[in-house]
Amino acid sequence: MTTGFERDRDDVARGAKAVVVYPDTGASTRDAEARLAETAGLAMAIHVEVVDRVAIKVRTLQPSTLIGKGQLEALAATVRMGEAELVVFDANLTPVQQRNLEKALSAKVIDRTGLILEIFGERAATAEGRLQVELAHLDYQAGRLVRSWTHLERQRGGFGFLGGPGETQIEADRRLIRDRMARLKKELEQVSRTRGLHRDRRQRAPWPVIALVGYTNAGKSTLFNRMTGADVMAEDLLFATLDPTLRQIALPGIDKAILSDTVGFVSELPTQLVAAFKATLEEVVSADLLIHVRDIAHPDTLVQRDDVETVLRDIGVDTSVPRIEAWNKLDLLDEDERAEWLGEAERREDVVAISALSGEGVAGLLDTVAALLTASHRRYTILLDAGDGAGAAWLHAHGDVLSQSVEGEQAIYDVRMAERDYERFAQR
Known part of the structure; x- marks a missing residue:
């Protein structure tokens, strides 16, 4: 049966001409140009041709149309001049506002939430x-x-x-x-239960899980590919990655770890998406360590960092989970900016400056990740039967074997490992 919803949805057509509008209420921490640039980027991510960008100062929000009558008439003229079929508002519109704006502008109108949903639907x-x-x-x-x-x-x-x-x-x-x-x-x-079973299996193994998080287009997938040798879609495009990808990697002193690439965050992420992507975001919530990838070449990098931290709090990430900031895109900085960011990174233990594209700094990032994951490891002396090959293999796989010797029928291992690994080994 075809519902009214299915008839009404009317997806945005590829190649449609669009005007991007930012109603500036003064509440945002970003300037109007930055907001317009991001929204235009989101629109272009679904192959829409942005013909104009308009910032409108809004002193009083109008319940019926969001913007004032005179502003609406001026916007309608801009839409006609650009022969635009679509108007994208960088704001959340009520159904009534959306309907009234469509009538006044004689064009399809979508808001920020609708635009992000269009991108996710396509990707x-x-x-x-x-x-x-x-x-x-x-x-x-x-x-x-x-x-x-x-x-x-x-x-x-x-x-x-x-x-x-x-x-x-x-x-x-x-x-x-x-x-x-x-x-x-x-x-x-059911998906969440299945993913939970997979997580339980990994935790019993156990292999540490490292999740890449960050603002959309910060370079997470490029870094993921660099660290794993994988071929995940990585483009200069907002929301290039939607579906989580997991790969095995080796780290200094750690035989095996799981690296997870996740959907990029964005400011004012629609609540519908946070709820719907709960199963995907559980990979972030349950991670042993987070790598927050930041685009330090972006003019709004500090605001983007705050937006990511807000989303992490919203989805319930424990503040005690270790995290590293990977300051990405060194390759896009001029010499003075590069020296400034590198100097700041060297002064901080939780930061590594990198270029995921060129590979610069990535080896140092791996060393830092390994050091954090093994920071709580303790040194144990373990006795095994000399013929216990499986036990010896387990120690090498899950710990850092510092020395080993054989006395009679016993093998003595000096191992550094996590306490939980030692307890699991003691129960075998």
Whole structure:
């Protein structure tokens, strides 16, 4: 059955001409140009042609149209001059505002949440990713069915499974959406359980899990590829990575660790996406160490850092989890900027300056990660039967064997390892 939602969604067409609008209320920590540049980048990520960028000073938010009447008329003229079919607002619009703006501008209007959902809808590559995006989109769209329904007085009678007597079309569509959302949540709960089982298996193994986090387009996937030799999509594009990728890596003194590449964060990440991507973000929550990849060549790098920290708090990452800041994109800095950032990085123990693209500093990052992961390791003297090859292999795989000797039928190992690994070994 085709619902009103499916008819209403009307995805943004590739190549559509768009005007990007930032209603500047003075509440943002970024200037208007930076906001417009980011939103234009988001729009271009779904192959929209941005023909103009407009910052509008808003002193009083209008409940019906967000911006004032005169500002709306001026914006309509800009849209006509640019022959734009789409207007992207860097703000969150109510359904009423969205409908009124579309009428006044004679163009399709989407807000920041709608734009990010469009990107995620296009990029999700795995079944899990598509489930998450559909759930987020349904949640967002459920309150916006009013946008295109002008026939609300039409009522649908009939059988119970189609809606009781007197149920309006929009009520039926909302019910169908709620039912679909309930099914999606069940499927994602199964995904979460499966991912949890995989995590439990890794923890029993155990291998430390390192999660790359950061603002979108900070260079996480490029660093992931550099560290693992993988070939994850890495482009100069916002939200190039949506689906989590896990790879095995070796670190100094650590035979095996798991590195996870995750979806990039963005300021004012829609709540629907945070909720829908819970299963994916659990990889971050359960990580043993976080590498926060920062684009230090970006003019808003400090604000982006704060935005990432906000999202990490929102998804429940424990503040006690060790973390390193990888100051990325050294290759884009001029000599003076480079010297300044390198000097600051050297003064801090939790920072490594790198270029994921060229590989500069990545070896030092691996050393720092290994040192943090092994910081709590203690030294143990372990006795094994001389013929216990499996035990010896386990010690080499999970600890740093400093020395070994044989006395009669016993092998003596001097090993540095995590306390939890020692306890597991003692129980074998």
